Each structure stands twice: as structure tokens, then as C-alpha cells.
Amino acid sequence: MNIKPQKGMQEYLPDAAAKRDLLMNTILETYTSCGFTRIYTPAVESAENLDKSDGGDNLNLIFKILKRGDKLEAALAKTPVDEKELSDLGLRYDLTLPLSRYYANNRNELPSPFKCIQIDKVYRAERPQRGRLREFVQCDIDILGSDSICCEIELISVTAKALGKIGIGKFFVRVNDRRILRGTLRTMGFPEESLDTVCVTFDKLDKIGADGVAAELNDKGMPAEAVASLSELISKESITLDDMAAYCKDDAAEAIASLKTIIDTSNQLSDEYDVVFDPSLVRGQGYYTGTVFEVASEKFGGTVAGGGRYDGLIGRFTGEQIPAVGFSIGFERIFSIVTENNIELSGSRPRAAILYKAEDILEAIRESEKLEGEYDVTLMLVTNPKKADKFYSRAKGAGYDNIIKLNL
Numbered sequence: 001m002n003i004k005p006q007k008g009m010q011e012y013l014p015d016a017a018a019k020r021d022l023l024m025n026t027i028l029e030t031y032t033s034c035g036f037t038r039i040y041t042p043a044v045e046s047a048e049n050l051d052k053s054d055g056g057d058n059l060n061l062i063f064k065i066l067k068r069g070d071k072l073e074a075a076l077a078k079t080p081v082d083e084k085e086l087s088d089l090g091l092r093y094d095l096t097l098p099l100s101r102y103y104a105n106n107r108n109e110l111p112s113p114f115k116c117i118q119i120d121k122v123y124r125a126e127r128p129q130r131g132r133l134r135e136f137v138q139c140d141i142d143i144l145g146s147d148s149i150c151c152e153i154e155l156i157s158v159t160a161k162a163l164g165k166i167g168i169g170k171f172f173v174r175v176n177d178r179r180i181l182r183g184t185l186r187t188m189g190f191p192e193e194s195l196d197t198v199c200v201t202f203d204k205l206d207k208i209g210a211d212g213v214a215a216e217l218n219d220k221g222m223p224a225e226a227v228a229s230l231s232e233l234i235s236k237e238s239i240t241l242d243d244m245a246a247y248c249k250d251d252a253a254e255a256i257a258s259l260k261t262i263i264d265t266s267n268q269l270s271d272e273y274d275v276v277f278d279p280s281l282v283r284g285q286g287y288y289t290g291t292v293f294e295v296a297s298e299k300f301g302g303t304v305a306g307g308g309r310y311d312g313l314i315g316r317f318t319g320e321q322i323p324a325v326g327f328s329i330g331f332e333r334i335f336s337i338v339t340e341n342n343i344e345l346s347g348s349r350p351r352a353a354i355l356y357k358a359e360d361i362l363e364a365i366r367e368s369e370k371l372e373g374e375y376d377v378t379l380m381l382v383t384n385p386k387k388a389d390k391f392y393s394r395a396k397g398a399g400y401d402n403i404i405k406l407n408l
Contacts (some may be wrong), residue, residue: 006134032275100317107318113146159295167345175259175277177256178282190222217230367406
């Protein structure tokens, strides 16, 4: 039997588990204090729902679950075997698709708009490497049932409060709107049916530069004039919303005005972070329909949170348009920053240890109850009273703030 966890899946010793709990509680308490309520959804979804969720590259990373019993035998008996017929379930790759199904199923019992929290595990069949796990935690807040940009502003504010309490230092929120980007590309002459693949290439701007974007689009056979127009735009040192407005037709004017309001209002809320326009921000999931955003840490780099508006996803279950927008903190990334940089989280309580003999268990429990208001209390059975000092040294080495030797 193999005692190691599966590749891409982690197990945590008590100290790390306690730190994860404290970090998770910090995020949860912030979300709850801002009026969001927690829900739970199953880790398993139907294969049909997952396949039709428009989750971008994540659709290639779904852990599929084989059919069972007669259904599996029937699928295997077909010649040739159809891989798609072998599976009818899969593990969720994010929390947005399950939330959309949940809302469609329960909306008659839910308020509108519905402001909810999901903090749970998701699964992706990644190639395991640093920063890429197959099982990991996401911390989501979503607002369903409202198309107001006030939702985006509120989500940015609440997410920023949670990150501020964790103490990762100054960060910035990058925002864009897919309607602006698509309107710009359409005006430049990119065919409607190619916009998704052009956006995927455009999303690589910070990695491959303007020349790399142009080269990749040329390789994809895009119109030369359209590629030249885009190259001229992205070759600028900085691109503003006004630059994008010069290319957009009237259909994107509302999106530009909305994004300006989101940025201007959010920047008045705090000096601890900056909200900036990033024209290259696309986000990989295809279900995003409007505003998209990401959070990056100035000190530690990399993306620590992201999300956007997905007004069409719930409608795939209900047949009617229901607006929705969400923001997700990448828990594993935050946990690695906190751990690797020894960031002290607020809210941790001092710990006490009571060393006792077996015949004193009743007294030890009563003593622990007296301390529980001030300490997290551990009972430590001393099996050999003559070696009580060794037990004391062990507790001290474990970092207990108060060590009580009871009748020893």
C-alpha cells in the first residue's frame, strides 16, 4: 500500500492545518460581516453540465467519473468504445458552475439579489507542479440577480477587506470588460467567429509582448489589416479606456462608462490598493460576459484573486437571463504567501497545556474549562510522573503559552 498522497493533492500536519483554518476563518468572517451568507454545493456534477459550462481550458482538466454497473458494461460493449459514453459525472473544476445550478434549483427560496459565500475544494486534472494542485480550495463571493455595477464595486471592496486583514501588503486590482475588448476587435476587422481565439492570444500580452501577439495572430490566419491595427494599439506604452473608446462603436460605450465608474468609485474606498484598467485582461473561462477582474500583490507578485460577470450561465439552466457576478480568492496562493513569509494572522488565541496523571482526569477537564475563555487548551497525559519534566519540555518546545503541571 502507498502511504503518500496522490500527486497534486496535499495533506497537512497539525500546525499547517491550524494556520489554514485561521486563514480560512479570517476570509469567512470578513465575507459574513459584509452581509454574505454561506452555502454548500456537491463536489460532483453531471458530465453534461460540466461539458456545457463554457469553462475554457478547464474543460480539458475535468476528473471524470465512470458509469457504474450495467450502464458501464453497456458502454464498454459498444464497438468502437465511445469515451464520452463511459462517464456521466465529474468533479467540479470551480465553484461557479455548481452555484449557477444551485441557484436555478433553489431560487424560489432565495432572496434577490442573492449574496453568497462558497469556501470549498475544487478539482482539476493539472500536471502537478509548484503552484498547480489537483485539489485546492477557492474562496468565492457572488451576487446573483442584479445587473448593477454596484455589485462589482461591492465585490472589489469586500475582497480587498479580506486581503487587507490577511496582511499581504499593498495590492492592485486589474479590471477590464469583455464587451470593450470584443467591440474593439470587431471594429478593427477581426471576424465575429474568431473573437474568442483572438482574446486568448491577447491575454498573453504581458508574457509574449506586442510582437508575440501579432505573430501568433498571423499564424492563426487573421486579417493582416486587423492585426496591424491591434499591433498599433498594444504597442503604446500604456492603453487607456479613452484609447479603447476611439476604436469601439456605440455598442461598447455603455461598458466603457460603467468601467470608468467602477474604477473611479473603487479607488475612493481605500488607499491600501489601486484599481487599474488592464486591456489585456481576459480571464480564461468562456462564461464571462462583461466585467472581469484580478488581484495581484505588489510585494509577492502573481494573481491572488479573480472573477467577473457571468450573466448567461444561470440562464442555461433556467432558460431566462439572470445576471450574476463573483470574485474568488485563490486560497492556496494566499496560504503559500502567509506560510513562506511567516505572516502572523490576527485572531489566533494563546494556547495552554495541562499536564496531568490518569487519576486526575476529572480535575484536569474542570481546570481546562476554566481556561477555555482565554486559551485553546490541550490536555497532556503524563504516563510516567517521574518524567514530568520531559513532558513539560515537550510542551514548551511545541510553543504553548501557558503550561500547568497538575498535581505533579
